[in-house]
Amino acid sequence: MTLSALMPVLDRYFWLHIAVIAALLSLLFVLPEYHSGIMARVMVLVVYALGYNLLFGYTGLLSLGHALYFSAGMYGAGLAIRWLDWSLFPAFFSGIVAATLVALVIGSLALRTIGVAFMIVTMMFAQTGYLLILYFNEYTRGDEGFVIGQAARLIEWGSITVDLSAPDNRYLAAWLVLSLCLLVKLILVRSPTGRVWIGLRENEERARLLGFNPYRYKLSAFVISGIYAGIAGALYAILFGYAGATFASIQYSILPLLWVLLGGAGVVLGPVFGTVVMFYLVDYLSEQTSAYMLFVGVVLVVLVLVAPRGILGSLRRRLLHGLP
């Protein structure tokens, strides 16, 4: 394989992704502060969902334990800052490394199972992670979590200092990471490896008899998806200055699945739309009623009935043929 195979295909869909990235940047200048604050948070969570989509939407593997990799990233960064006084960049990378290692170990075990067993095994490992965070509450402060001080959220470059706790900087940092993750994902799913993932999703036996080792390719999807979760978790800790066990709970394993389903599984941009819509839906409904989850449930049921392929999945079928 040569490097040229990894260069992005500069077709209209590439530019569509660039346009979405540009639109997200422009929102910073248009949105009132409350909403740009929400969008900064949403963009970090989109990174999480982008990775989830690689595993679920492209490779066809439904994990119910991705909160483990998100929290590995979050605590990998957070604990390094809290207990080792690491500065921002080393802490960020320690979060990513932690998530990568956890995903590699858990993935290599969980991928020995398939279907429902795979869902249960991934979920059980994630619950174990959650309980470990509670058990070691001396270090992690358990449910309560801990705050990451502003001092650790500064980027210092010679005489320039960027404070990532400032709203605009936070937005820009989230946008930058999201943009990179989105483009890498676009390149990945169109790469030879990405095509094998899709082949495995469509017909594993056929892919195997074309000479592809399913285990190896599934593991690569699992780990890359875990890395995305880790990036999101570490970024969340740094931008919002908090790490807590809630992010390791089952809820955070289910959410990316819902975001991806809503936006369109197997569409690169799907999670961007899914996460934004779901986040605002919950935000709006929770102001109206305390039973907002009930309405979220209704929306999901309607979605499954009307557009089972999600927002972009349905659009792709009708208008945007060949959208990666």
Place this chain on the structure above:
Amino acid sequence: MSLLQTQNLSCHFGGIKAVDAVNFTLNAGEIRAIIGPNGAGKSTFVSMLCGRQRPTDGRILLKSTDITDVSADKRTALGIAYTFQITSVFSQLNCYDNVELAVQGRLMRQSGSRMTRQRLREETCHQLERVGLADYEATLATHLSYGHQRLLELAMGLSLDPEILMLDEPTQGFAESEIDQFGILIKQIAEDATVLLIEHNMNVVMSLADSITVLDQGRILAEGTPQDIASNAAVQTAYLGTD
């Protein structure tokens, strides 16, 4: 020259001996047909050869190397391609993407080959043309007729550039006119590959095969040229019964 050989190859499902101690030799360059009544163990036998089914007993040798424990994907890399009895394509992908994945697999395995987008494109189009599906490039596999799906599957097998191509009932679902074209194609393929064919259509078998192996109740009943088999009394009994 023996290319593929089995020694006492068996596959038992509980008390049923689907394949029972078969000693079989496939020679390089030939077109071999495997025939036999329903339930004779043909598909199970070929599934063991390509690695989909684990044998209960016996050995499989590829050019004198034991490949009994080699996984199916590695056997593909060793040059064994298989097309399924029940069509198995990537139904939600278009024809081009189906074949491209097969071409990609081969190019990734071939050491020293440069896999560029252009090369992938050229080879994929070539394979589609070869089986006559060039016009269906952008058609979803699931929207193809059954006969065309079989051809697509054949194109995927050919894209692997196999040394041995195993076809499990390839002409099932073909129209008469398609069968003739298929025969020509198989003759072409056989110029640089060994073909192992499970086939029910006796006209196809008699016109294509260099030699025929007859399986019955998991055992080899007879083996020989099409003429030998046609005149073999035991084969006629197995197929037609005695009166």
